[in-house]
Amino acid sequence: MFKGQNEIRMMWLMVLMIVGIGAWFLNVHALAYLCGIALIVSVIQYVDAIEKPTQSMAQQGQVKLTHTSRIPLYIASIVAVVGGFLHLSGMMALGITLWVFFFLRWLRRLENNLNTLQSKLKHSTQMPLDSHPDLQQTTNLSSQAVGHTTESSSNEIGLQQQIQQWLFTGNPVLKVAILILVIGVILLLRFATEHWQLSLAFKLTIVAGVSALVTILGYLLILKNRSFALALEGLGLAGLFLTLFFAYYNHVIPSLFGAGLCFIVIMAITLYLSLKQQAIELALMAMLIAYIAPFTLPVRDATAVELVTYYLVINIAVAILSTLRPWKILNQIAFLATTVIGGMYAIIHGYVHERNMMTILVIAHTAIFVWLSFRFSQLIAKSDIEQFKLKPALDIALIFSAPIVGYIFIYLMYFHETTWQAGMSLGFAVVYAGLYQLAKKNQSIGLISQSYFSLMLIFLALIPPILLPDQWSVMGWAIEGALIYLIALYRASVISRYLAMGLLIVAGLSSLYYLVDSTEFPTMMFWVLSLSYLTVVLGANAIRRFREQLSFISILFLSMLMLSACIMLIFLLLDYFSGATQFVHTLMIVAVVYFVLNECMIRSRATWSWLLPKWFALVPLLVFALCIVLESSQNGVIVWHSAFERIEFLLACLLMTGAWLRPMLGVRAEKEWVSLGTLFSLALASLALIPQMPFISVVILPLIFCAWSYKQTTSADWQIFWQTRSTLLLMMLWIICSQLFSQQAFQGYLLPILNPFDVVSLAVLAGFIWVLTLQMKHGLDKGIVAVLMVLSLLWLSSYIVLRALHVYWGTPYNDLALWDNAVVQLSLTLLWVSLAFVTMSLASRRKLRPMWILGGSILAVVTLKLVLFDLSHVGTIMRVLSFLGAGGIMLIIAYIAPMPESDQHLISKSNET
Template sequence: MLRGQSEIRMIWLMSLMIVAISAWFLSFPLLTYVCGFALLMSVMHYVDAIQQPAQALGEQRLIAFRATSKVPLYLSSIIAVVGGLLDWGWMIAAGAAAWIFFFLRWLRRLEQYLGQIQQAQHFLPQPASSVQPDIPPLPFSATAEATPVPAPNLVQQIKHWIFDGNPVLKTAISILVIGIILLLRFATEHWQLSLATKLIMVALSSAAVTGLGYRLQQRNRSFALGLEGLGLAALCLTLFFAYYNAVIPNLLIASGCFLLLMGLTLWLSLRQQSVELALMAMGMAYLAPFTLPVRDATAPEFIGYYLVINIAVAVLSSLRPWKFLNQIAFLMTVLVGGSYAFVHGSDADRDLMTVLILAHAAIFIWLGFRFSQLLAQQDLDKFKLKPALDIGLIFAAPLLAYSSLYVLHFQDTAWQAGLSLLFALLFAVLYRFSRHHQTVQLIAHSYLSLTLIFLALIPPILLPAEKSVMGWAIEGLLIFLLGLVRQSKISLYLAMGLLVVAGLSSLYYLVELIVFPRAMFWVLCLSYVGVVLLSNSRLQFQQQLSSSMIGFQCLLMLLATTMLLVLLQDEWSGELSAVLSLLTLGLAYWAVNEILLRRQAGVAWLFSKWSGLVPLLLFAAGIIMLRMQQGSIVWASFNERLLFAGAGIILSLLWLRPLLGVRTEKEWVSAGTLLSLLLTSLTLLPQQPYISMVILPLLFCGWCYWQAQPDWQMFWQARSSLLLMLAWMICSQLLSQQAFHGYLLPILNPFDLVSIAMLVGFLWMLSLQVKAGLDRSMAAVLMVLSLLWLSSYIVLRGLHVYVGTPLNELALWRNGTVQLSLTLLWVSLAFVTMSWASRKQLRSVWVLGGSILVVVSLKLVLFDLSHIGTLTRVISFLAAGAVMLIIAYIAPMPDPEQPVERSPSE
């Protein structure tokens, strides 16, 4: 697992480097800077992931690690990014050089620490139980015989064939096959001999290689099989080139030659008991049509060609239980053949394609039955259909074949019902035949299930037009209920399939019908909701839900809520239709939530409920966007405003109840609750949306702080809460159009007071985030930047009101008054922070103040020296230097050996 994570990290780092270098050469510098910044952060995270287990191991050996702050690394990264955005090469170089220096220092300390751990481990005595004698295991021991060897799956078999054995031989065969393809294409276009002569020469050479391989099988089996596979593949390619270049005049002769070639492959594979030879030959046969240089095959030609190959596979599998050959045949037919037929098919080929699909279905139904029968005969006690591909041969093959035929005859109800009846009768006969044989009882039950499945498809098919969608949905609901009562997984999956068919069919009728089919969508929505409610109504029903079923129910609630919003708006009329629809669904969710909680609904209902609340949140946000005019929210009436507030409160309570959801998935609950509170809060002061939107979230934050309960603190430890707070702090200062509404003095105005309250809440949240695992250095950087950002804008707004300096313009960087004011503000904040930390002996807080001084020093060097006048430059430097002297005298760094060091929140 750790190795896989390491490989993924290295792939990620290499990808970032490749994208950054490519973007630089393609003249996309912004993408280069973004990838470079991501690379720096990823490298730091990578090294930190190595440091954490090393520290844990060192604590066991009582070895202390000298902590290295990552604040300089973050600051260096920010300097480099800012330099890139301003197109200052020297600033990028300075930031990169500083980052490399601090990063190497971090690595050096980590290397020294790992050396200490290794040295301590060398001198520790090893426990006696861990010392094992170096005795090789006996080749025929009882333990080895008792240990069952699990059968390899398809992926393991492919890895074994590629990497084990003789890799040089396999590489040579692959290269030679490519060379034969290129030779055939070149011969077709350039050689002066007749095309028939060229292809006969290649065919004779391929036959000679096959014969040589057969002669060498007694001396070197792997090499001989490789030669035979190469020769058979070349013969197959030559046959294709001959037919599609008209050397072989008609399809009948070409088919006869191909049957002879498949017969030769079968004979060689069976005689030598070699599945590898069959895999090589059949694999090249499946891929041969894509090597043609002249024209594409039609869909019937392509599917008919695959039918011949699958017949050969069926013969092989009827005699030998070669599981991997069956799986490859199924996957190639479904994925490659199905995709090709979908792209190149036409209405004129429908009848012929129907026959070919039925033929393929018959082959794979036989393959599933015969293969499982052979395995069961070998070991009846251990026989289980665990792999998904084995189950696919029994269930997926007929279901996919019927789905293809259903689409081909979509307008013909008689065809659809007749085909369903035909499949039902077929599996009924197979069930009747197989239930008397003890070795295939599991297969017999599968055939019975398939019989019932195809019989269940007939009633909805016979219903006309959009009523068939209602039939699919209602039948799916009833079968799902039956599956829950009978505890039948087959019934549950069948019901899921019927509901999917109902949803897809509804989209077709939505486009085709002139009138909006309200009744169809009402039945579909209620069926979707009914499935979710029934699944969570009883504890025994909840225990049957797997993770895939829970995910499916989340999708059902998402779709059902979206459709219900549309339907309810169609039912209501007037300016309150949107808000009434939102409120109605919110109340319905509240009632259902209370009922299911009383019935002990668990995690499955929580995830389904949250998925259903997502469309409601998006719909509420859409209402707000439609009411937005010139930076303010204009409600149509007071009733609309009041109803929207009620709907928002209900949504907030739905996200929070039960509080168990915070422990289950705090990211979902935190994001949903805060967004709901934010939308509700917009109804309080619609003329000042940036102030209004955070009133309720701030009150909720204060309430959680005074509660001092772990669950409420966990709510604010979510990363989604952190991102939402950061988004408000950035966007509100840059985009607010009512920042000066009610402005009296700096700080003594609504916008500044709200900004300060958000800063306090953000700092408290960061202290909780550190407890939840957020990197301390990252938290320190965010604290410093948020403090500087909000306090600077308070000063900038005051200067804009009283002095007339620019605001949110690039000109403020060249304004001497602005730069002087920011310098004085930042050094004052550093002075207050560091002096208080020095008195309280809080070393971490003192480091934060020191970080502010670093930012001030960078600002003096980068901006004040080049963009402002002489007097302000002198005052900036003198004031900053004087305050730094005072700090150095009265606020020295606290002693690192203090026994107790509290967090900044304390």
């Protein structure tokens, strides 16, 4: 597996390099830059995937390895990207050169670490196995596990495993060769049909003769090389099938009767050879070619009736084979091919005037698959009853799928004719009642008899909603589905629960039809549908015994019900209310409803089965609240119609925040989504505090929550909440967008820092740094943390200075002209050097080496700025002062703030003393 992953990674890197270089030469520079960024990230992750296991193995083996920081790589990447976007070729070349240098150094050190670890492992493996009891025990357990896996895999093989076994075991080269030859035959037939000057009948006769000879040759070689012989027989039969189709559709065989007779003969030969040689491979190859043969024709498409009739003949052959041999894979492939290929083709190419004939064909196909499931159950029960009882899932699925899919096609064809729908449902119920009585007499297939009984009840349950008119049928589906679902949970019936799920899905899909078809909004229908969905979700989570029956698929289904119910409630309430406040009233009511439901579920001690549906329901509420804010925004200010509307919006968003946070189990189970939803809800609620300054208002409540979480040192849950990437992304989004797009940055401006916008910016910076340090303790890469700290500090502090310069000096603000302004550049240089001075001095006094490196990173940025920007305008006095000021402060730093010694160096010193 790892080898395959490495090959995929190398292919990905090669594709990025090829696309990037090609885009650069084609002057598609944006794509080239994106490929370059993706290449850098992919290479770092690729090497990191090698480095982390190496360090883990070294820690287990107590081997000391050399650690290499990735901060220079990140800095070089940023320099190259910035240079590319600013069209500064020198800066981009410098960044690329530095990146390649530091990356090669990283690889060299990684190679040294691998060599060290390899030599250590060689030394340890020379010790006898008896001296490692843990290793010996692990070996024994591994052997037992392998034996158990082999045994279990031999006893239970599903459809996917059967296909994989047939494709990849034995002689795969032979199978690939056969596949290529089949494609070659198809291309040969198409070419012969269109280009050869001989008569078409003569050409097809030659191909058919060669195919027959290949089949005979394979039959003669069956005793010498079975697999090769079966491959030849399959190839020859495939050629005969394809030639027959080309002959009929090019009118070489003019009558359908003659073509059908030839097809029956070829199919009979296939059946004979498969049964006589006990060769499922031959039957499988012939059936697959037969299913796809109509789509190889170059002349015309078959009608829906023709294709479905043709598939009926193939399925009859499959039924004959399966009646005599328990070859389950043929049943499964026949059902999938008929349903997917034949069903989709009939939907696309079918016409109303073909409905009666299509109904007969659907009933015939359904009867074949009902017989296949019944006969296969008999055969498998006679041969190995215990083995059948261990793995009935696919067989039961086929038993249920065949009649239900057949009935769905009939239901769609007679969508507006309830008499036909109810009559067919009753007919299916009668058939399965008879099969139940027949199967009940055979004790060896008792499970199958119960399946037939369940199918009888399913088709009987479909009749009452069908007989209801129009929209009432949707309400009938929904109410019946909700009742059956709750009864199924009470009686612990999995089949009944799946029936209820199908009824609820049918109700939802039918409601969409009536929504489009009706001239008025169907209020009553959607009220019943949404309440039915809520009843199912709440009932499934109200009792512990019910929750224990829910699988992941069931929980996901309940989540989709909850999502649909929330969306329907929003639209229903919007239809009920009117006026300017209808949006906020709707948001408030739905938020209250879900908050109350959440509290009830907490009292019922519902856990994961409730959390996921609750989160799905809160997502459309958040989107709806965001739409309200965007609708109320005018010229960068949020305009509310009244104070009551603003307070109502605030309370609704706070209720959503409480629903996200309660219970705290959600934070521990899925911290990313919970933290994203909570902070987003808090930010929306915070927008109602100071609507005249939205960029300041949006972070007030999140900052208060952050400060409160910082003080909760005894609770680990709140630290888990802030250890998420979504938290970092939201804070980074505010740090960038607030400085670039805020239109109220100068409101209430008194002095630098002593103004609302600067105070909030520094508070967000403090929270961002705390979140970074918290995440660094729990696995976030230290290099990324250092880069983010430096960039956020420089970004926000620079904007504080830029605002002060704009107020007092009239310099440009958020304009490209500031890069050519000498006052701005001098101020930024002195600011960054001063920050580096403070950081490195404090780090030197307190012996904090990582903090000192952080300050050194700021000095590196200053140096790049001096070389790339200030040096180009060296003639101005401000640029001269930039160099002199920066150099002077660097001298002071070098004197009073040397780099603290590393911990390993201090330990070695203490050992020497």
